[in-house]
Amino acid sequence: MATKSTGGTEKTKSTEVKKKLNVLIVDDDPLNRRLHEMIIKTIGGISQTAKNGEEAVILHRGGASFDLILMDKEMPERDGVSTTKKLREMKVTSMIVGVTSLADQEEERKAFMEAGLNHCLEKPLTKAKILPLINHLVGA
């Protein structure tokens, strides 16, 4: 079951609503989900998590949309490559960032990118790795 962490919109001094970055974390490892959740929180975003690619697809079928999707590669039920392809077929335009491990071969990484990723980052994720992409996304 996908889970959502706290967050929302906040009003600036001019009463203009400032939208928080809305992120979907797709990873079968609870440790990585917690870590990535925390990184997004410290950057000022809000996140939802999905335990595998199939959950991510179901979320989108239900009308959910996100600014950014952090997509693990190796997952049961539906892996990162298949999920990315499916989401792009569903016309999902979110920034999708693949999260790979050092052990992944170049061809595997290439196949992941070709599935429809915008970027690929290597584990472990850190604030420093993800911040440039977030800044690009919010146009900072």
Added chain:
Amino acid sequence: MNTTVVAQLQRQFQDYIVSLYQQGFLDNQFSELRKLQDEGTPDFVSEVVSLFFDDCSKLIDTMSRSLERPDNVDFKQVDSGVHQLKGSSSSVGARRVKNVCISFKECCHVQNREGCLRCLQQVDYEYKMLKTKLQDLFNLEQQILQAGGTIPQVDIN
């Protein structure tokens, strides 16, 4: 607040955490975890570390069963377990565990059961050692807080 006691505990904490890095138990990723922790989430590091140790226990158990019978080892399954363990250990900065996993993967690739068994034993030893060390570290943190002090930020670099 007894400032002398707090100062002593803080020094002890700093020395201990530096020693964990110097002895190779931890790497920079652990520092990254500590940076993410704040007043609102004071248990973040211990929570993540606890998830890691749960992972270790389950994966070691699964791999042990896979390696049990000499004539029927599923090296693909063992490799998958090692891959997950390597990923988890990278995520928390468990350097020694991660390094054993690198050797472990090589043994899986060449289907060396004896090598795998040695690595399994080593990874079990390393994660349990780290668990004890980190428990001591968290206990020191608690002592500092109970004495009215704050946890020092330690710059490892």
